[in-house]
Amino acid sequence: MHLHPFDDAIALQRRDDGLYEGRTHPAWANMVGPYGGITAAVLLNAAWIDTRRLGEPLSLTVNFAAPLADGEFTIEARAARTNRTTQHWTMALRQAGEVACTASAVFAIRRPTWSAAELHPPDVPAAEAVPPVASPAPVAWPARYEMRFVRGGWIGRDSAGEPCDDSESLLWLRDDPPRPLDALALAALADVFYPRIFRRRQRFTPAGTVSMTTCFHADAAALAAQGARPVLARAQGQRFVGGFFDQAAALWGDDGQLLASSQQVVYYRE
């Protein structure tokens, strides 16, 4: 069977002791270890494929406690509490007996209610009108996405331009090759923004996500309706101080509906 590289990378085997076994995938390699978004997706997948799972993803927090080494890992996923319409999971990813990530997820059964949106997408050209741009970075994972930057595109490997007044990036985004959107892919997309400090300072500095939380607003039907078309993605840093910054992100469908909001805290040096 020929799997999409996303599905290949998040595949897990359940062992007799209840732990899941997975492995890092070279197509998702980052500077050190895999792209954080694929690690978020595989942690969510451990709860998603569990036969005890109730409903669909509502919230996911992943704490990146240590760099992953290339190779195998185990995931322990526990349903900490199951209610009538929500279920709380905790997960731990280990390599060589040491915890590399902790995570928690809430799953929920959604139901029709009064609804409204306040975080509206910026006014942008249609995806087809914005050319895709490949990353100049010598790592594998950016090639897993088609990225059409409206604002705040890749900075050059040797960039040392004038610092920007803000750290915003805004882009049309989808899996490459295209893959119909689901909550697992959305969990990975939410980490797609290179560290906002690169954008703000127009240069590279060692940086890595420490913790990331994503809130999901779209159910399976809404994600299926979005299909494999590009989503609009925006991220911006909020404060950079003391070696850490936070960034807020949003992902909208091409109908303008907010699919997910996300926040992460990122380590940086210098």
Added chain:
Amino acid sequence: MHLHPFDDAIALQRRDDGLYEGRTHPAWANMVGPYGGITAAVLLNAAWIDTRRLGEPLSLTVNFAAPLADGEFTIEARAARTNRTTQHWTMALRQAGEVACTASAVFAIRRPTWSAAELHPPDVPAAEAVPPVASPAPVAWPARYEMRFVRGGWIGRDSAGEPCDDSESLLWLRDDPPRPLDALALAALADVFYPRIFRRRQRFTPAGTVSMTTCFHADAAALAAQGARPVLARAQGQRFVGGFFDQAAALWGDDGQLLASSQQVVYYRE
């Protein structure tokens, strides 16, 4: 010893088996169980007071898995991974053997780096120029805070006004009685905003926080400099759909520095 009601409510006793024992405090009672912010603070406190703790709070996620009953609880806090400058904790709060909350926290040692802010405070009158307003709600916890609303104040118990176009609240805020700010108090302040759906619809509906994540930007020295003076607090909903909404919040010192950013997902009915 006469403790401030905040310190009284987050007090924990370490048992021989390593678990911490605490109890809900009537001064922090909400409709059902305690105010979520005090629960967030007591979970953070379990890691904070641990002799193995490294550095200061950087990020905290609390998942509210079930309503707390009034009375005793235990907290299990584990240092999942300790690095040179960061430490990852996981916590679980239990009552009668059942998990009521799961949580994770990252602690970090900050160091001088390049710094900048992008999420600036709105232009508002000074705290002294805005009168404090008591909550009309028949619950105890709002009296633990002095709230001076610039925008989006309390709605009446029987309010059924015209729905608002947005769900923003903006207020000057501090503990009542005043208490010098620290990370534990800040963790509680970040949950102070009544559910954004009340504001947007100008009426009550059953609602409760499901998961909350706060990123801390201020170290102990910066928090001590803020002291017991009011902080500026802002929250707004992002999308309300399918029985859940997310809200983004920010808390600034009176010098305009971002002290914390926070995101939460909230259940609502109707």
